[in-house]
Amino acid sequence: MYDFDTLLNRRGTDCYKWDGLAKEYGDPELMPFWVADMDFKCLPELDQALRERTVGATYGYTFPGEDYFKSITSWYERRHGAAVSADEIVNAPGVLTGIHFALAALGKPGDSIIINTPVYPPFYKFEENGRYRVLQSPLIEKNGRYFLDFVDLDEKMRSGARFYALCSPHNPSGRIWSRQELLELVALCRKHGVILLSDEIHGDLAMPGKTHHPLLSLSEEARKISIIASAPSKTFNCAGLKSSFLIIADEEMRQKVSRKIKSYHIDIDLFGLLATKVVFEKGDAWLDELMRYLEANAKRMVEFVDARLPGVKASMPDASYLLWLDCRGRDLSQEELVRRIKTKGRLALNDGTMFGPGGATAICASTTALRDYTWRKALRGWNELWEPRQPREPDASTKSRTATVESFSRNHIPGYPRLYTRRCFP
Numbered sequence: 001m002y003d004f005d006t007l008l009n010r011r012g013t014d015c016y017k018w019d020g021l022a023k024e025y026g027d028p029e030l031m032p033f034w035v036a037d038m039d040f041k042c043l044p045e046l047d048q049a050l051r052e053r054t055v056g057a058t059y060g061y062t063f064p065g066e067d068y069f070k071s072i073t074s075w076y077e078r079r080h081g082a083a084v085s086a087d088e089i090v091n092a093p094g095v096l097t098g099i100h101f102a103l104a105a106l107g108k109p110g111d112s113i114i115i116n117t118p119v120y121p122p123f124y125k126f127e128e129n130g131r132y133r134v135l136q137s138p139l140i141e142k143n144g145r146y147f148l149d150f151v152d153l154d155e156k157m158r159s160g161a162r163f164y165a166l167c168s169p170h171n172p173s174g175r176i177w178s179r180q181e182l183l184e185l186v187a188l189c190r191k192h193g194v195i196l197l198s199d200e201i202h203g204d205l206a207m208p209g210k211t212h213h214p215l216l217s218l219s220e221e222a223r224k225i226s227i228i229a230s231a232p233s234k235t236f237n238c239a240g241l242k243s244s245f246l247i248i249a250d251e252e253m254r255q256k257v258s259r260k261i262k263s264y265h266i267d268i269d270l271f272g273l274l275a276t277k278v279v280f281e282k283g284d285a286w287l288d289e290l291m292r293y294l295e296a297n298a299k300r301m302v303e304f305v306d307a308r309l310p311g312v313k314a315s316m317p318d319a320s321y322l323l324w325l326d327c328r329g330r331d332l333s334q335e336e337l338v339r340r341i342k343t344k345g346r347l348a349l350n351d352g353t354m355f356g357p358g359g360a361t362a363i364c365a366s367t368t369a370l371r372d373y374t375w376r377k378a379l380r381g382w383n384e385l386w387e388p389r390q391p392r393e394p395d396a397s398t399k400s401r402t403a404t405v406e407s408f409s410r411n412h413i414p415g416y417p418r419l420y421t422r423r424c425f426p
């Protein structure tokens, strides 16, 4: 019903993803898979509401009205079965900004904050910006799936950590933490007096059939020690409108954080407030369709990697539109890998080392390529990554692999076999 296929030309809008290529990669013509935003047309009702707001308008100081808060609380109720009350919401002009303010309000320089590795790169900035000591707790990887290491977390918390910044769902792996894992985490944090900051910006993007658990919905214990930082920005592709919020059930923590934000005279602008209200009120059907689309894209990409990129592993994410590609099996240095992706593949991807330890020999791609043109162009790039091997007489296993790929390609790649007849199997 919604249009996710029209190719939008975003160039010339100063968007990071396309217009930022020249500065970031020194080449404006790469296919951008780096910034985690989408190239789809946004929710039509959002477009319309923004347009209507500008007709004969003034743009004076604006506060978040009752409808704004109601849109968030009823979204949490509808989409997550979670009870959030309006007075638990504290606004911030960015998810990370909110987390930084929470840290500033509740901690002091020198406090320790646990993060998992690999993780979304700005998490490492807590050290730089807030003068906190970042304690890295490596995730355990089993067959491409990541798990929290509770033994290590217990040790780190025992050593006096004050905060734990959890990425839930996890960027870059797309892992949704199970209810059981989260409950265990809450119990651990309670035991050691650790405040749990849960970055849930990807939480509304659970794949069909998967369930994200907002931390505050888990238990009374969780409500006492946690803060959710979230926004509609990733879900509805409106990050440029800078509208986010914290949910803090504990009165004392909330007052402190709210006072800190107010003390800097920080507000969300009126378009950001309007966007949040509209997408949360009217975005259900759009989001459901989007998730089916993203799931299909991610599946195609995982199958493609499996069939066509020997030595690279990709696992289906539980949520969002990132794909974490493990290239260890390729036996290339990270430098060479990154160089090849750019010069041969003509792709702009995130070097896994940006995500910290555990990211070497990995790359992160945003899987939101549009169908048709962009998708084909991207796949052509992926195809070029590895040197074609010398053709040889196929043995039985190669023949069956070839058959799988051919049938996959015919079903999934528009234009096949015109573009993808080259065989690159070992």
Ligand SMILES: Cc1ncc(COP(=O)(O)O)c(C=O)c1O
Residues within 6 Å of the ligand: 036, 093, 094, 095, 096, 097, 120, 167, 171, 199, 201, 202, 231, 233, 239, 244
């Ligand atoms: C886990 C995570 N947190 C936060 C952000 C950025 O949010 P904001 O721009 O609202 O700070 C991103 C963006 O990709 C993200 O992936």
